[in-house]
Amino acid sequence: MNRWLFGASSIAGDLDLLFGFMTLLSGIVAIGVFAAIWYFCIRYRRGHETTRTLPRRGDLPVELTWTIIPLLLFLGVFIWSIRLYARIETVPDGAMPVYIVAKQWMWKAQHAGGRREINVLHVPVGRPVQLNMISEDVIHSFFVPAFRVKQDVLPGRYTQLWFEVEEPGEYDLLCAEYCGTEHSGMRGTVVALQPEAFARWLAGGGDVADLATRGAALFRRHGCSGCHAPESRVHAPDLAGLPGRPVQLADGSRTVADDAYLRDSILLPTRQVVAGYEPIMPSFAGQLDEEDLLALIAYLNSLERRPGAAEMPP
Amino acid sequence: MNPDHPNRDGDRTRPNSLRTEYLLTAALLVLLGLNVASAWLPLGRWRLAVNLAIAATQAGLVMAVAMHLRSSRPLLRYLVAAAGVLVALLIGMVLADSLTRQAVPAPW
Amino acid sequence: MNTLRREVLPAEQFDDLPQQHASARLGMWLFLLNEILFFGGFFCAYAWGRYGAPEAFTLASRRLDVVLAGIESVVLIVSGLLVALALRAIRLDRPRGAWRLLACGAALGLLFLALHGKEYLTEFHEGLVPGLHFRWDGVHDAQAQLFFFLYYAMTLFHALHVAVGVVLLGWLALRTRRGHFDAGHHPQIEMVCLYWQFVDVVWMFLFPLFYLVDRST
C-alpha cells in the first residue's frame, strides 16, 4: 500500500503537532477577524439606525495591544519551530549511511554494503537513516511527504538528510526542486522494511562488491595508486588514515579532511594544495562521476592509518 | 507660493572654494598612493580591511565635498546611508551564510 | 552681460525654479542609489568569490597591470577635479572657461577608456579572458577563471558608465560653449557632475579589489 498523508517518521508527529497548533491559532485569528467584519458590516450598514458612539480615530493602548500580542505569539511559534528544525538538521549518532546521487531525472542510491538501486530506496524501520546526497547536474530536492522531510540536492556539494521510519510500508519519493523537463517524472519509492527483512534484502543482491572495494578498484584503475602508494616514486601524500584529520595547506591555512575536502582534492586538486607538495596532481573532473567519487571516498575512509607512516606535515 | 514647503531648499549647497577642490584632489591622490603601497606591505589578512577603509574614505570625501552632500539637505545623506547599509547587509548576510554552513563531518 | 541672459521659466509642472532644481537633484541622487545597489550586487558576488578562494584571487590579481590601472585612477581623479571646477565656474557666473574644463574632463574619460582597452587587449593576448581565450598553467585554474569573470563583468559595466559619461560631458561642453547655462540655471551640469563623480567612486572600490589583492610575496 502506498501511504502518503499520515506521518510515518519519528519527526512527523511533533511536526504535525506544530502544524495543528498553527492551524488552530490562525483559525482563531481568522475567524475572529471575519466575525468582527461581518458584525460591523451588519450593525453599521448605511441607513441602519443604531448607537454609534463618537467615532474614534485611533487609540494608542488598542494599537499597542494588537502589536505586542501577535509579536509574542510569533516569538513563541518561532522558538517552537526552530527547536524542531534543529532536530531535523542534526543527524543523530549511529545513523545508517546511504549515498544518494541525483541526476536528471532519476535517484540513484548506494548502500554501504554495495547494493545499488534506482528510484527505489530500501531502508530499515526503527533506525535512523542518514542520506548523503549530491547531484550530477542541476539542483534536485529529496522529498518524502510521509516523513515530513525534504532537502535540496546540490551539484558540487554534499548535503545530508536523516529520518527514522516508524512503520513499514511504501512511501512516495518525489523530486521537489524544479530540475528541467522531466522534473515531475523524477519520482520513486521508499520501501521501509523490518530490520530482519532489510538485512535479508541487503544481503540478497548477489555477490556485489561493497562500496569500498569498488573504490579500491577505481583507485587502481585511474592511476591514483601510481602516485599515492607508499612505494611510489612520485612525491605525493600518503592517503591512509587521512579522512577526518587536519591538513596543513600550502597557503598557510588549515582544514579538515572531510568528504567535501576529499571530493575537491580529486576534482579541483589545485584548489587546496597540501603543504610540502607540488601541485602536480591532475584533475579528475569528467573522468569520475559522482558515484565513482562516493566509492573512492568510501575506500579512502576505509583505509587504516599505516603504522609508522610519516605524520602529516604539521 | 508654497509657504509650508519644507523640501524646496533651492540652491542651499554652496560652491566649494578653489582651495577645497584642490585639497580634495590632493587627498584623493595621497589616499590612492597609500592604497597602492598597501599591496606590497606584509599586512596579511588586514590588507583587505585597509583597502576598503581607504576606498571608503575616498568615496566619503568625494560624496561629501565634490557631490556637495555636506551642505545638502539631510534627506540625501539618509538615502545614501540607507543604500550603504543595504549593500553591507547583503554582503554580510551572504557571507554569514557561507561561514556558518556546517562542514559535512565524515560519516564513515 | 545680464541683458543677454534668457529668461528661464520653470517647466510647466513646477511652480518655480528652486522647486525644479530640488526635484532634479533628488531625482539624480535616487538614480545614483539605484547604481549603488547595482554595483552592490556585483560586489556581493565578488565578496563570495574572494572569501571562497583567497589564494586564487591573489595569484590572479598579480596578472593584472597595476601600473596602468594606477594611471587610470589618477586620470579619473583629475578628470573629476576638472568637472568640479567647471561646475564651480558656472555657479560663480564665469561660464566662459567652463566648456574647456568640461571638454578636458571628457577627454580624460576617453583616455581612461583607451588605457583600459589596452589592458583588455594585453590580457586577451596573455590568455586571461575566460570563455574566449583562457590559458592558465599552475594552480587554481578554475577559481582564477572566476576572478577574471568578475573582473570583466564589473570593469566592463564600469567602462560602460564611463562611456556614457564621456558622451554627456561632451554634449554639455557644447551647450556651455553656446551659453546655455548660467549661475541661475544649470541643472544638467549639476546632474552630470554628480554622475561623473559617482563613476569615479565606483572605480575607487574596483581598483583595490582587483589590482591590489596582494603583491607582497
Next chain:
Amino acid sequence: MTATLHREEPSYLTAEPGLWSWFTTRDHKRIAILYAIAITGFFLVGGIAAALMRAELATPEGDVLSAEAYNKTFSLHGIVMVWFFLIPSIPNTLGNFLLPLMIGARDLAFPRLNLWSWYVYIVGGVFTVAMLLAGGVDTGWTFYTPLSSIFSNTHVVLAVVGVFVVGFSSIFTAINFIVTVHTMRAPGMHWFRMPLFVWAMYATSLVMVLATPVLTATLALIGLERLFGVGIFDPALGGDPLLFQHLFWFYSHPAVYIMVLPAMGVTSELITCFARKRIFGYRFMAWSIMGIAGLGFLVWGHHMFVSGQSMYASMVFSILSYFVAVPSAIKVFNWTATLHNGHISFEAPMLYAIGFVGLFMLGGLTGLFLAATALDVHLTDTYFVIAHFHYIMVGGSVMAFLGGIHFWWPKITGRLYPEAWARFAAILMFFGFNLTFFPQYLLGIGGMPRRYHDYPEQYLLLNVLSSAGASILAVAYLLPLCYLTWSVFNGRRAPPNPWQASGLEWITTSPPPKHNFRRTPVVDFEAYDYEQESTR
C-alpha cells in the same frame, strides 16, 4: 445635473486630438491609460497560460501539454504575471493617474521620464513576446542556476533581457514618484495629511529603487555566464548556485511587497470612503507601511530553508520574517476597526476591499506557516506555497486593483460603470478564487510538489476542484473587461465626486483637465475627512 455641468477646460482625454498625441503625451493621466492597456494585454497572456496549466492539471496524466510545454507555460505565467502585470499594475496605472491628483500637483516631477518608462516597459515586453515566439523558456520565474545558466536549452537570454529591461521601467517610475512626493505637494499637504495610498506608493517606490538594481546585476551575471560558459554560479568552477538564490531573493522578497503595498493603499482609500469613517490609527497605518518596506529587505533567506543554506542563517531569516508580519497584522486590525461605528455601504469597490482584507489575511497567515522553519521543510516547493502567494497576489492584490479601478473609473473615464454587474462579478470572483486556490493548500499539505506536469493519483480530486474554480475565475475576470469597455462608450456621465469621497482627486472634474486643477488647491483638512458628514 451632469449634463449641465459647465466645463471651461477640455478634459485630458480630449485636450489634444489624434492617436499620435497619445504616444507622445507627457500627461501622467494619459500615460496611466497607456499602461493600463499594455498591462491588461499581459494579464490575458498570463491568464491564458494559467488556463492551460489548470487544463493540464485536471487529470493526473500529462495529456494536454507535453512536459516541456507545461514547464514553459508556468515559466511564462510566472514571468509575465510578476514583472509585466502585478508589479506595474497598481503603481503604473492608478498610481500614475492619482499620485499628482492626490497631492495637488499638476503632473509628476519628470513627465518625460514617465513616458520613457512606458516605452522601456514595452521594449521589455517585446523581448518577452519574442522569447515566447522563439519557443519559450523553461526555468520558472526564479531562474535557478545551474539549470538556467548551463543546462536549459531554451531561450533564457531573451527572457533575462526582457526582465532586465522592464526593471528600468520600474526604477524610472519609482524615482518619479519619490521626487514628486517630496517636492510637489500642494500647500498644507503635510506628510501626515497624505492619503495612505500616497504613502504606499512612496514606500513601494523606495523598495523599487533599492531592490530592482540587484536583480538587474544578477540577471546580467546569468546572461554573461550563459554567453561565455563561465560564471560565478557554476559549481564546477567552485562557484555556488546558492549565491544566485541569495541575490535573486534579495530582490524578489522585497518585490512581493512591491506587489502588495499598493494594494494596501487602495484598500485604505476604499474602506474609509464606504464606511464614511476616518481610518483607524492613521499614523500606525502610515508607519506600518514604511515598516513593511524596510523590514522586507531582511527576510529573503526564508525562501532557502532547505536549499543547503546554513541552519543559523535560516533561523535568523525566520525570526525576521515574523517581525515583518507584525506591521501587516496592525493593518488588518486597523481596517477592521475602521468599520466600527461607520455607515457602511456595499458598492462593488467595497466588496473588493473587504475581499482583499479577508484573502490577504488568509494568505498572510499561511505565510506564517512557511516562515516556521520546521514546517517549511515539509511545505516548501509544494502547492501550499502556490496557494499562499496566490491568496496574497490574486486574492489580495488583484482584488484591490480591480476595486481601485472601479472606484476611480468615473474619475478616469468620466463614466459610471453598471453597478449590478460589478457586484455580481466581484462576488463570483470571490467564490471562483476560493474554489481554485483553497484546495491547493490541502494539496500542499498532502505533499504535492509544485511545477509538476503530471502527479500521483491521490491528488486527483483536489486538482479537479481547483481547475473547476479556475474556469469560474476566468469568467469573473472577463466580466469587468466587457462591461467596463462597454461603459466607456455607453455609461452614464459621472459627476466630479460620485462617491462623496474626500481627497483632492475628487474636487476636480471627471475626467480631470490636462493640468488637473484649475487652481492649486490648499489643503486645510486631514486625510479621510468623513467625520462631519457621518453624524448626518
